[in-house]
Amino acid sequence: MAPVFALVDCNNFYVSCERVFNPGLAGKPVVVLSNNDGCVIARSNEAKAIGIKMGVPLFMVRDLIKTHHVHVYSSNYALYGDMSRRVIEVLMQFSPDVEIYSIDEAFLDLAGFNGNLADYGRSIRATVLTWTGIPVSVGIAGTKTLAKIAGHIAKKSKKADGVLDLTTSSYQRDAALAITDVEEIWGVGRGYAGFLRSVGIKNALELRDAPENLIKKRMGITGLRILRELRGVSCYPLEQGPHSPQEITVSRSFKHPLADAADLSEAVAAYTSRGAEKLRQEHLEANVLAVFLLTDPYGKKDRYFNMKTVRLPFATNDTGELIGYAHSSFDEIYRKGFLYKKAGVIFRELSPDNCTQTSLFADHRKEKSGKIMEAFDSINSRFGRDSIRYAATGTAGDRKWKTVFQWRSPSYTTDWNQLPKVS
């Protein structure tokens, strides 16, 4: 059976989430910002039309925002994560095989579907909108790369109105490829686009018809796969089921740079603690831990970056143990005299937390740690994150490294105290 993929992509997802709970934002320019309200990471169509670019630092568009009365929100990941889960739930009703690709995108396997695919796509779009309030676009094709292209056109084209099926006509498929610039192709970023343009390949149609060896030479196996997917040969199957991460990172920039080891080691402890929670959530343990520190990468002078990686004597997800190792690593890379802008912790070589055979000593240690961590997590899940935490993550009221969210909307769906009020 020939594969058929539908890509369902939430339009301007974070902005759409804000609009669900604040309908007054409809038709108005809206942006959502990154951590510390640093950059614009989501824009409504109106904000795009004004010329606010993706990823632009807030201070560079202050004037635009003021003159056009743009509504500004800090990011609220608790809200977006919950809305994403709701969208996925709806999609599950349309196919038993759904791959959650990112917070705002999913692939559906529609290979077994008998009927009009475009109609089915329109039904998906209408249902998601009714049940969650989130507008989506749907692209349907024989490979994931072609489905991405279909989705992209579905979103922009007035005629498509949110849904495009490229499985029915090769004429239509070629037309879609011809209007897709190389930089819009999934897997082609700035580097590859520069190369492709330098050899005269400007759009997806020209890439599809390019010689394999030319592409292979400069873009490796990745390039070859893109080319084949454009030709309709599916190279990326639907990936389903519980996926286990290869690594877990927790890192943050600081609103204001930090110099003191005391502040930085608090931040490192807090990131380690958050990372350990993620490990336990995934039922994983880390065998390797890395800590890194860096100064302002945009700064001209006194730049510093360092990372220390250590292999742990036992795989663990115990917060206290991990903080101990993280602090030793931190001590090795911290240098007095620099202004640090960011710190982070990475866990690697993750193994399942159930079946590690170690030693008698380790088994005893693990049993104790497991019970403590279980209690720790259940308290925080019941009373909110950080209801209890390790003293190493800071006890003073002013933890200088804390991320700033000046314009955060309430967590309408995940916090009893912040439910929307109807009056």
Added chain:
DNA sequence: TCTGGGGTCCTAGGACCC
């Protein structure tokens, strides 16, 4: 004079994604 070759593992860096 003539100085191998292949495999594996690890790491760093590049490129890309949302």
Added chain:
DNA sequence: TCTGGGGTCCTAGGACCC
């Protein structure tokens, strides 16, 4: 003054081994 966070995969090169 003010510039996010968290991932994946691939490749090249070095170390090491036989």
